[in-house]
Amino acid sequence: MGAGVQIVINGILIGGIYACAGLGFSLVWGVMNIINIFHGATIMLGAYITFWLFHLYGIDPLVTVPVSMLTLFLIGYAVQRILINRILGGPLFMAIILTQGLTLIAVNLAFYLWTGDFRSIRPPYATWSLALGPLVVPFLRLIIFVASLLLTALLVVFLGWTKVGRAIRATRMDRETAALMGVEIEKIYALTFAIGSAIAAGAGSLIGTAFVVEPGMGDSFLLKSFVVCVIGGLGNMGGALVGGLTFGLVETIGVAVFGPGYKDAIAFILLVVILLIRPEGLFGREYYAR
Amino acid sequence: MVVLEGEGLTKVFGGLTAVSDVRFNVHAGEIVGLIGPNGAGKTTLINMISGLCRCDRGTVRFRGRDITSLRPYRIARMGLARTFQIVRPFPRLTVRENVLIGALYGTRAYRTREALARATEVLEFVGLADKMGQRVADVTQADQKRVELAKALATEPTLLLLDEVMAGLNAKEIEDVMRIVLRIRAAGASILMVEHVMKAIVGVSDRVFVMHQGRKIVEGRPAEVLADDRVIAVYLGSRFTKR
Amino acid sequence: MGGLAGGVRRGVTVALVGLVGAVVLGSALLWANNYVLRLLTTILMYAALAQAWNLLGATGYVSFGNVAFFGIGAYTVAILMTRFDVAFVAAAAIGAFLAAALAVAVGFPMLRLKGHYFAIATLGVAEAVREIVGNLEFAGKGKGISLPVMDAEITEIYQYFYIVMLLIVLGALLASHLILSGRAGYALVAIREDEDAAQMVGINTTAWKLSMFGAGAAINGVGGGAYAYWMSYIDPVSAFNFLVTLMPLLMALLGGVGTLWGPLAGALILEVLAETAWSHFLEFHRTVLGAMMVLVVLFFPGGLRDVIHLPQARLVGILRDLLRRYGGARRWWC
Numbered sequence: 001m002g003a004g005v006q007i008v009i010n011g012i013l014i015g016g017i018y019a020c021a022g023l024g025f026s027l028v029w030g031v032m033n034i035i036n037i038f039h040g041a042t043i044m045l046g047a048y049i050t051f052w053l054f055h056l057y058g059i060d061p062l063v064t065v066p067v068s069m070l071t072l073f074l075i076g077y078a079v080q081r082i083l084i085n086r087i088l089g090g091p092l093f094m095a096i097i098l099t100q101g102l103t104l105i106a107v108n109l110a111f112y113l114w115t116g117d118f119r120s121i122r123p124p125y126a127t128w129s130l131a132l133g134p135l136v137v138p139f140l141r142l143i144i145f146v147a148s149l150l151l152t153a154l155l156v157v158f159l160g161w162t163k164v165g166r167a168i169r170a171t172r173m174d175r176e177t178a179a180l181m182g183v184e185i186e187k188i189y190a191l192t193f194a195i196g197s198a199i200a201a202g203a204g205s206l207i208g209t210a211f212v213v214e215p216g217m218g219d220s221f222l223l224k225s226f227v228v229c230v231i232g233g234l235g236n237m238g239g240a241l242v243g244g245l246t247f248g249l250v251e252t253i254g255v256a257v258f259g260p261g262y263k264d265a266i267a268f269i270l271l272v273v274i275l276l277i278r279p280e281g282l283f284g285r286e287y288y289a290r
Numbered sequence: 291m292v293v294l295e296g297e298g299l300t301k302v303f304g305g306l307t308a309v310s311d312v313r314f315n316v317h318a319g320e321i322v323g324l325i326g327p328n329g330a331g332k333t334t335l336i337n338m339i340s341g342l343c344r345c346d347r348g349t350v351r352f353r354g355r356d357i358t359s360l361r362p363y364r365i366a367r368m369g370l371a372r373t374f375q376i377v378r379p380f381p382r383l384t385v386r387e388n389v390l391i392g393a394l395y396g397t398r399a400y401r402t403r404e405a406l407a408r409a410t411e412v413l414e415f416v417g418l419a420d421k422m423g424q425r426v427a428d429v430t431q432a433d434q435k436r437v438e439l440a441k442a443l444a445t446e447p448t449l450l451l452l453d454e455v456m457a458g459l460n461a462k463e464i465e466d467v468m469r470i471v472l473r474i475r476a477a478g479a480s481i482l483m484v485e486h487v488m489k490a491i492v493g494v495s496d497r498v499f500v501m502h503q504g505r506k507i508v509e510g511r512p513a514e515v516l517a518d519d520r521v522i523a524v525y526l527g528s529r530f531t532k533r
Numbered sequence: 534m535g536g537l538a539g540g541v542r543r544g545v546t547v548a549l550v551g552l553v554g555a556v557v558l559g560s561a562l563l564w565a566n567n568y569v570l571r572l573l574t575t576i577l578m579y580a581a582l583a584q585a586w587n588l589l590g591a592t593g594y595v596s597f598g599n600v601a602f603f604g605i606g607a608y609t610v611a612i613l614m615t616r617f618d619v620a621f622v623a624a625a626a627i628g629a630f631l632a633a634a635l636a637v638a639v640g641f642p643m644l645r646l647k648g649h650y651f652a653i654a655t656l657g658v659a660e661a662v663r664e665i666v667g668n669l670e671f672a673g674k675g676k677g678i679s680l681p682v683m684d685a686e687i688t689e690i691y692q693y694f695y696i697v698m699l700l701i702v703l704g705a706l707l708a709s710h711l712i713l714s715g716r717a718g719y720a721l722v723a724i725r726e727d728e729d730a731a732q733m734v735g736i737n738t739t740a741w742k743l744s745m746f747g748a749g750a751a752i753n754g755v756g757g758g759a760y761a762y763w764m765s766y767i768d769p770v771s772a773f774n775f776l777v778t779l780m781p782l783l784m785a786l787l788g789g790v791g792t793l794w795g796p797l798a799g800a801l802i803l804e805v806l807a808e809t810a811w812s813h814f815l816e817f818h819r820t821v822l823g824a825m826m827v828l829v830v831l832f833f834p835g836g837l838r839d840v841i842h843l844p845q846a847r848l849v850g851i852l853r854d855l856l857r858r859y860g861g862a863r864r865w866w867c
């Protein structure tokens with residue numbers, strides 16, 4: 001019983017990070033209909049920024065979150081503005097190949113500059129934990145969970161209450177109409193991509209604090225983000241939160257049952273099961289044929 | 291003889307009941323008009339009949355067979371063809387290739403060469419013979435509507451569902467299409483036709499039924515239906531009806 | 534289109550190209566040294582994989598998980614040959630069958646997904662299969678499997694695998710020809726253009742997509758099996774290398790998706806480029822590859838056709854356009 005509750009707690013705590021990672025991916029996909037493979041590399045870069053700031057200057061990982069967010073906001077803006085905006089409207093998978101190419105470059109350079117060593121970020125409070133009877137809540141995980149929720153909330157507030165946020169949502173609903181209403185689509189796209197990248201980088205910083213940091217770490221988070229997004233529905237912020245928590249739980253329980261070697265397999269099987277039941281995603285809308 | 295028959299057809303999207311308990315039929319050799327204001331559920335009904343969207347309740351019978359849960363391609367091969375309201379041709383293929391594909395796969399009988407001949411025949415029938423070699427994406431909207439029609443015809447349907455094939459056409463083009471529709475019927479097919487162009491509905495259909503907010507509200511001969519208070523009410527608001 | 538005469542003319546062209554290709558490739562056994570033979574064998578392997586990808590690619594579905602089937606083939610051959618003494622050819626056939634079976638099994642739910650959903654779900658398949666195989670005791674876990682090495686002179690071994698890959702490519706070419714240029718080709722193109730509309734004219738889209746996915750997987754399985762025997766050692770990293778998904782996809786894209794010869798041309802060009810990248814920028818070869826992807830997408834999204842069918846006038850036009858676009862840095866930012 002106690003072990004079961006512990007697993008649920010762990011699952012929820014992990015789920016917060018997954019939600020946060022999935023959020024940026026979902027935003028970009030939902031608004032621009034782009035699968036951003038570079039999302040994984042963005043998470044990796046965010047994690048490295050936190051690692052180096054912590055390792056070289058001893059800056060607290062949580063303090064570095066805004067730094068990595070801002071850095072990747074700028075990178076994301078440039079990538080969309082200079083590259084991706086040029087190929088919108090072409091076949092869907094062009095953007096996949098483009099962002100895959102960028103990922104190869106980024107991962108290769110990270111490997112060259114920082115080697116393939118597994119690094120970890122261990123702030124002084126990494127070993128603290130809260131004990132509630134037989135249950136243990138690692139302090140660090142809790143902090144990360146709360147930070148993830150804050151980031152999520154920040155994005156929701158931004159999209160809901162700011163002018164740019166509204167423009168982004170309008171573009172998502174109907175690009176042509178938004179353009180007619182005076183929204184500058186290209187700029188909004190670049191901003192959306194930049195915001196998606198910033199959120200992913202923030203998630204990356206938190207992920208780096210909880211997991212190992214290495215150049216190839218983005219791959220598995222890319223897959224996870226996708227699963228979260230499918231569970232939660234495209235571009236649906238609240239859905240991403242539900243998706244992240246659900247996925248965190250399923251994965252933690254799956255690992256408890258089948259062993260840690262099957263993490264990604266569990267993600268995939270969950271994905272297929274969901275898609276079997278609802279091809280348009282759990283919270284997605286039914287397909288509308290005219 | 292009844293060719294197509296729907297009973298208790300219902301489709302719910304989230305909280306919206308797009309089609310609600312609709313019952314209708316189409317007899318052999320008949321042209322039935324389906325009208326109703328925007329959002330009445332006409333296209334949804336067509337989608338349900340042609341298998342593109344699941345029915346939540348109700349059954350569709352085509353030539354005596356229950357086709358409710360059949361996959362769309364099976365329904366198409368049984369001889370039930372449709373057009374899309376927003377045309378959906380194969381844009382990067384030529385006009386003739388579009389129709390050829392209909393002939394190749396809609397009927398199991400054709401080999402490529404026979405299908406080509408058949409495609410040419412259909413294109414002549416709808417008056418597109420001179421545009422055969424052009425890419426569909428390059429022809430006018432009005433011609434794309436004809437390609438859509440020709441594609442459906444090439445499958446040799448016994449029943450044709452037309453979803454607003456005349457929308458956006460000018461008066462002359464509408465008359466052309468009306469003539470084509472009558473000739474299709476003369477060739478032996480039955481037709482269920484969704485249309486907003488009342489002149490066309492009155493001109494060609496034998497019987498009309500009206501949908502409003504997912505329900506079938508009136509059915510009868512075209513002239514009677516258009517004069518019906520309930521129909522005027524849903525189109526123009528109740529202010530215009532006789533008290 | 535062009536009717537009978539066009540068909541004959543095309544037939545003659547195909548026969549001519551085939552003849553020249555056969556002479557060059559056949560005579561390679563006489564003139565090529567081991568290095569060239571190895572390069573040619575690699576090109577042939579990728580040519581087969583690119584053709585395999587192209588079958589489903591013709592329907593507009595983009596698979597990012599082909600390496601799953603390649604790996605299944607590789608592992609099947611490795612396990613059957615080491616543990617059960619099965620002959621290579623039989624083992625490769627079984628590998629192809631298993632790969633196709635897996636493709637049909639996962640394809641059935643996944644091919645209902647449209648566009649992006651499908652692409653990334655296949656990515657998941659590859660990840661999951663790699664992980665599962667890497668955990669299996671009888672597949673050597675992470676340590677991999679060493680296959681029996683052929684008892685022959687080194688040059689003979691090179692020649693053997695060259696011929697094996699050549700046969701696989703010919704098989705794939707024949708299959709692609711039968712599929713793409715016949716009645717079936719129209720079904721695939723129709724699916725690519727508009728899947729709902731294709732169903733509405735009686736095309737069983739699911740069956741077509743599944744069989745193309747399965748056929749592509751079978752070719753991948755054979756290719757993977759041959760690769761395993763050729764390398765005589767495989768582990769999860771080499772058998773499920775993501776580049777084996779990526780390169781064929783790029784090759785087909787560069788050569789022209791849905792065409793018969795495109796994937797072959799793409800394989801030739803990209804593999805020669807990749808080999809150059811390997812030998813000149815060992816550490817950065819992935820960067821070079823990534824840059825190639827970005828450039829292809831930005832400048833030749835239509836593949837080689839964009840390059841070949843460019844009359845000079847258009848080339849000048851494009852250069853002018855590039856200058857206009859990229860000449861002034863200001864336009865990049867605002």
Ligand SMILES: Nc1ncnc2c1ncn2[C@@H]1O[C@H](COP(=O)(O)OP(=O)(O)OP(=O)(O)O)[C@@H](O)[C@H]1O
Binds near residue numbers: 332333334
């Ligand atoms: N997939 C869907 N998801 C949600 N709502 C839908 C879907 N398809 C249709 N609807 C809704 O169902 C209602 C009926 O739509 P439908 O397209 O059938 O109307 P229609 O009678 O064809 O109208 P029109 O004359 O404008 O073509 C509309 O309110 C529409 O918004």
Ligand SMILES: [Mg+2]
Binds near residue numbers: 332333
């Ligand atoms: Mg409609």
